[in-house]
Amino acid sequence: MVVIKVKNLSKKFGGKTIHKNINFEVFQGECLGLLGGSGAGKSVILRSLIGLEKPDGGSIQIEGEEIVSKEEDQLIEIRKKVAYVFQNGALFDSMNVYDNLAYPLKEHTTLNHAEISKEIHKLLEEFGLEGTSEVYPSELSGGMQKRVGLARSIIIKPKIVLFDEPTAGLDPYNTIKIQETIIKLKQKGMTSIFVTHDMPTAFAVCDRLALVQEGKIACVDSVSEIKKDKSNRINQFISGIYI
Template sequence: MKKILEIKNLVKSFKDKEIHKDISFDLKAGETIGLLGPSGTGKSVLLRSIIGLEEIDQGEIYFHGKRIDLLTEEELYPIRTKISYAFQNGALFDSDTVFENVAYPLFEHTKLSEKEIELKVVESLKIVNLENSLELMPSDLSGGMQKRVGLARAMVLDPEILLYDEPTAGLDPSNIETVVEVIRKFKAKGISGIFVTHDIPTAKKICDRILILKSGKIAFNGSVEEFENSTDTYVQTFLSGQ
């Protein structure tokens, strides 16, 4: 499979605290990577760094072979329509309806008519089972529903890569299952993904490959089978700790 995203020797610090010391990995077309690790190891920071929401200190990030970590904020905007980000809490625009939230990227980046946008929004909301919530405000939705609207908004432009920041955190089992189904549908559409989570059973269901962060470095990088059968002490400790 073709590599669509490559991270090379990424280093990131906040003031004196070094979050990432040397991170290198790649993402192949159609693949979903599960990014695991204890809290505070910089999983979300890594996702934010990939799309330039955080500036990295050193290293290189390539998208389809083109270096993107040196691009300016304005130059990154078109890239962000291809690499989408689903925020942990949804980060919905709280003064806009569900329809306006999901339609926002379409109004910004396409020349579709209002009717076409409406159809596209309904289609996206159908995938997350919220097609009847068009006129609701984010405050009318539960946490799980907000995450699903956030997912619908993140995928409405048909991105190539979707970065999921803990989409199942804080959800009940039924909502987790719904989100898992949504991500499976995205995979079926050919969207690659990086899935940050603490939820190992869900990661094993969705992901093709597992990465584990430890002390700013990648402690494990392998398939789900390799992950399950790993004899590495840290992976074992990590698995048993869950």
């Protein structure tokens, strides 16, 4: 079943064309990796999928619902089922870790204080973040901030998660922690799109990889096919032949 369908997506910033004609589909429970050079517009695709960026043209359907034409207040329901994991975590720096995690629960659930507290402490334990609930984001390491950001995004159990370079700049320990979390979420049936330059993680978590080049999806293939076929365009991109 197709969960995300992007058709003829186009976007310009000023005079610069970012997307000419982006087309792809993501299936239920699948993780699609988006690869491409810096400035190729991978993050813009993710932002468009949740309505943070308005495309100039084309169509985006989330579970069959068109979102491009939706106004900000109409996107709230979409954003409850599609979570966005920001590259830097984007934690609210005026709130401690507990309040950051409580924010979506207070906004979108009817849980009481005790239930919220239980949910948060369970998640902190799952993410290896025990003892950080009273800590402010500025006191956390980059890796911990990303893990808290990821925890905050999935705390209301969205159906789809969009990852924007969640492992960029992380040490191997934090990278593996995030990989494990994404694999666990996948096992629970979550659909995701994963923007990254981190190839080992992409190969570990993604089912298919798509290459964004010159404003289009230049190639889409399954990870197993890419691994087999060395002449594949994505393999050539990874080896630095195409940028």
